[in-house]
Amino acid sequence: MTKTELWRLSATELAAQTTRGDIRAEDAVQSALDRMQQVNPTLNAVVEDLGVEALQRARDLDRARDAGAPVGPLHGVPVTIKINVDQKGHATSNGVVALKDVIAPDDAPVVSNLQKAGAIVIGRTNTPEFSFRADTDNPLHGRTHNPWGKHISPGGSSGGAGAAVMAGVGALAHGNDIGGSLRFPAAANGAVTVKPGLGRVPAWNPSQTVERGMLAQSMSVQGLLTRSAADLHLSMPSLIASDPRDPFHVPLPWRGEAMDGPTKVAFTKNTFGYALHDEVDKALDTARDALMDAGYDVHEVEPPDVFECGRAGYRALMGEVLTLLKSDIEAAGSQTIRDIFDVYFQEFPPIVETELLQMMAKRSHYAREWSLFLQDYPLVLSPFLPQPFFGPDRDTEGAEGVHEVLGCAVYSYSMNFLGLPAASVPSRLAMLPKGPQPINVQIAARRWREDLAVDAAQAIEDRVGQMAPILWEKLETG
Template sequence: MTKPLWQFDAVDISTLTRSAEVSVTEMTAAAIDRMNAKNPALNAVVEDLSDQAMARARALDADLASGKPTGPLHGVPLTIKVNVDQKGHATTNGVTAYANDIAPDDAPIVANLLRAGAVVIGRTNTPEFSFRADTDNPLHGRTRNPWGDHISPGGSSGGAAAAVMAGIGALGHGNDIGGSLRFPAAANGAVTVKPGLGRVPAWNPSQKKERGMLAQSMSVQGLIARSAADLHLSMPALIAPDVRDPFHVPLPWRGETPASPVRVGFTRETYDFDLHSEVSKALDTARDALVDAGHVVEEITPPDIRDSGLAGYRALMGEVKVLMGPDIRAHGSSTIQTIFDEYFEQFPPYEGEALLKVMAQRSHYAREWSLLLDRYPLVITPFLPQPFFAPDRDTQGADGVQEVLGSALWSYAMNFMGLPAGSVPSRLADLPHGPQPINIQIVGQRWREDLVVDACVAIEDRVGRMCDPLWVRMGENTSDP
């Protein structure tokens, strides 16, 4: 092999380890060495699980040698975000007061990944309360983007995306209530699919009370990868049922084969925000890639997501104010408290009767999109109208919050309606501060994450993986075996 083991994608790793061409112990050691080399500068992984990972790797090698069956992720090194329970480890959620909240058991997503044969090498950073599109907190510190300090790593799964793109594990677990998978994917040039409502079982055994209804209906668990094909390999393991989530939807990963060719809607609409020329070019590339892949792409005027997006985020802010507000005031830093004050100012929370009415209206918004997606099973949209922002932009008053979240209507609207949405890089922009990936979004029919990932694969086939130019920028050898 002419490239180091840490550069292999999850599909290749699974093939190599299941055939015993490379041992899980060798693969895990390579991922840990990469983590030790690059994480000190990035601070993406905030809990090192090297010893535990190596013990598991040896056990998996022994299982293979004894003829025991292997899972689809056999020997794949990955990371888990610190806001999800992993037995015996603190679910800090980026909050100093939670530093010693030790999980009594694994969350469903952790259990599913382990059952599939994955090896957890570390736990990744998140902002306080996992409620920023940037990643910094007083407990673990700031995560940096491997492309450079001029770009935020995104949030709230910023540690996961920075780690994956720097070569620290092939996959990174994350979650998304308003964009927390897609923001960091876009910031780092990674690929992800935000699953639809009910697709991935979710629950934290350490939680002392149930989450609010908006959190239950908008938040989902997922993975960040550097290769779109890795999502086809890994997502079926994530969606395996877990009885602890009573609202999980037990559907297979692959749905019925759609009519061919697949019709795809296309929009450049960014409403009250200017569309940057580089984002426009990224949209064009995504469109052309899907046309070349045999899809029929038509420009459309979609339902106005200003209404659904702002309704959803203001409803979420209403719930946050009541259910999270006391904890934020008691345990949050002055920075996060100031940010939430600005959130509440820019997205006035729905409360009382108004909150009940907007929750009822949610069905109307979802129905409009169901009708559109019946005609166009996929829709290409912008994700952000501008290239990704700089670190701490959301701390810079109303203008900062508007650039970070106000312009992200295409992000949180999909959470409110419970639709799957992928984020995939389709352009490497040459900007004044240096090269920067530009991701676009692909919205899919309900429970058709597989179609979204198919489209991501087609775009990646045309554009290439963004990790390759990143690793060249980092001074790495990226030659193929």
């Protein structure tokens, strides 16, 4: 492989070759930057180019390695960081014009952990205003496009991250997830991710002036979007390294104890009255068959009521947003985001005051039901969305649009309310009238067992293959 093609390598392949000295970190970074210059003008996924400092850091890492210094597990791997997380000296704008000059005084734990592991940040990726849409567009940086085509939203709120990593701009992409913001872009772009469980990855922004609401703290998590499941196994152990700035981080190893016998999987196609599209149905069958062939013990059985739990959790979150954030959204948000939030409040009537406290308490009831169920079935294979991914700006089309984008996504935000890990992996490439489109499924896992979810994602990927090479061929041939 030529130097110019190093961007095609996975994080696992890159780290192995830079560690051995087969390739230089500088060459790996330069190749990723060249790829960014090639594809990003069309995608608008990376909105801050950090090429100059990335190349300098790569040269420093190369010199240190040459001098015999130990290298980290992500040595020389190019990564991107989402613009809603602090990176020292750069704006944490969160897609909001009024925040464009909020310069981070220090790195957030996830940025620090990635860099300590040897990763090199090549750019910062786009997000919607306040990182609160399942699509990615804002008045500050504009719209991000899906590399599969403009017929598909890139997802959100980590839409820039998903589009970038799948287009070959960095082998890893940082993102975060309060209701699906890692898994929506994974599903939209055909990437692989795992939403970590509560307390798994340390989180905090040094630039913040007040603490977030309790539901935001308990539902929001930091993670990574990748092109392969193996890259999650490589990178997540570094991301979960402890940081004292997050006092509620749980310092557990990435790998848990081996299962006693074949891992049992609960399999469901229940979409709670929403129409299950034929392509999603086929994707679920493919994922189920892949797991069975890989030795998993799959049973068609219903987990605890994800619809009731998910809707209650998101209504509670909307109550917290209404109380703590609505004034900021009204003051600094565009008319578009203000209109979307008005419809959010219709779709998810906010739970407030005493009822909000009661629902926050009831969260333990839902979590206990799932904890007991996951004792018998450590994994749950389900749809992520009942339909193929929606088009850009679907959530601006009133109640019907928001209902299709978020209303039906109960398998997504229920996992945030429960604080459970959930992976997303493509299991089918649908050839739809508007164009090709990846279809992802979700794999929820027992608490603290993100590794089991990623193992299952890898088994599905082994059967289906990765989406990135197909996408790159499409981009090259037009």
